[in-house]
Amino acid sequence: MLRNYGNLLKRQKHSIFAKMSSGGTITNWAGQDGEFRRQVSSFRESVSKEHPVFQPEIGRYHLYVSLACPWAHRTLIVRKLKGLEEALPVHIVGWLMGPNGWDFETDHGSTGEPLYKSPFLRNLYFRADPNYNARFTVPVFWDVKHHTIVNNESSEIIRFLNYEFNDLITDQKKKEVDLYPKDLRSEIDKWNDYFYNTLNNGVYKSGFATTAEAYERNVKVVFEALDKMEDLLKQTRGPYVLGDRLTETDVRLYTTIIRFDPVYVQHFKCNIGTIRHDYPHIHTWLRNLYWRHPAFFETTDFDHIKWHYTRSHTQINPLRITPLGPLPPIEPL
Numbered sequence: 001m002l003r004n005y006g007n008l009l010k011r012q013k014h015s016i017f018a019k020m021s022s023g024g025t026i027t028n029w030a031g032q033d034g035e036f037r038r039q040v041s042s043f044r045e046s047v048s049k050e051h052p053v054f055q056p057e058i059g060r061y062h063l064y065v066s067l068a069c070p071w072a073h074r075t076l077i078v079r080k081l082k083g084l085e086e087a088l089p090v091h092i093v094g095w096l097m098g099p100n101g102w103d104f105e106t107d108h109g110s111t112g113e114p115l116y117k118s119p120f121l122r123n124l125y126f127r128a129d130p131n132y133n134a135r136f137t138v139p140v141f142w143d144v145k146h147h148t149i150v151n152n153e154s155s156e157i158i159r160f161l162n163y164e165f166n167d168l169i170t171d172q173k174k175k176e177v178d179l180y181p182k183d184l185r186s187e188i189d190k191w192n193d194y195f196y197n198t199l200n201n202g203v204y205k206s207g208f209a210t211t212a213e214a215y216e217r218n219v220k221v222v223f224e225a226l227d228k229m230e231d232l233l234k235q236t237r238g239p240y241v242l243g244d245r246l247t248e249t250d251v252r253l254y255t256t257i258i259r260f261d262p263v264y265v266q267h268f269k270c271n272i273g274t275i276r277h278d279y280p281h282i283h284t285w286l287r288n289l290y291w292r293h294p295a296f297f298e299t300t301d302f303d304h305i306k307w308h309y310t311r312s313h314t315q316i317n318p319l320r321i322t323p324l325g326p327l328p329p330i331e332p333l
């Protein structure tokens, strides 16, 4: 199947008008009503001891991520929190999403694709399913044994990373990290669901809207959600969103909030306020995670984040000039 995609080898990384094979542009996500709708992920298996095919094993699975992408970023954080760096190798796509989607450039910390030397992420999708006809998204949780995608939905990947590899983790402290403890599950589910619709995906609905009405409707929801998050942190008194334990909800919110001032404020027009000036509790929570927790600090790459959004989304920023500010991208504690 890969042979049919030989023409994709011709990289057009700097083409401004990125065309998809379907005729639309790869950066055109909005429907006719101007509303952005995120597709439902296609590969939904879990790794577990009970699974007939995908059992936990060291080195058997590889993770493909973009450092720019908030969904992929979740998986990088959880991988580090659980001490799975050696068990689960990571490959990082180029920061620019060009005409053929994510590629495997090797500059600025992007690693290339060592398993099959694929030029593009889409090659992996077609290797897993020659008839695949949806978007080629990161993260991808890949099984080296069966040469296929186990899962491409970040919320599910972080869920099975939380427990299913525990027997293979040697660092006792990291093995005990539990981001989805039984007594907090209903709270976590409730907030995950709310913040997914309003904030994690809300910033995209604001930024990718193609009518003023759709933009205004969605940007207001984003700021209502930030107000709610601020109140929640005030109530629980932190240092984490649900109190004194770090949970999935923190991981999922962090990857959106760390991008907020540097990118979403100007690029997605989420500029009713900023985290640093208008949300003191969120600002403290964010800086605490970034500066005091290596799993957050070490997985955050402001260059990939800023370059990716501002130079890939040419429908929003046709001249692809990346704004310099805010400086610094995150303030000290």
Ligand SMILES: N[C@@H](CCC(=O)N[C@@H](CS)C(=O)NCC(=O)O)C(=O)O
Pocket: 026, 038, 041, 066, 068, 069, 070, 071, 072, 101, 135, 136, 137, 138, 139, 152, 153, 154, 155
């Ligand atoms: N629901 C997915 C969403 C993943 C997603 O949308 N990733 C974006 C990057 S931020 C992507 O790879 N987009 C490529 C495309 O849509 O062509 C998840 O959470 O894993």
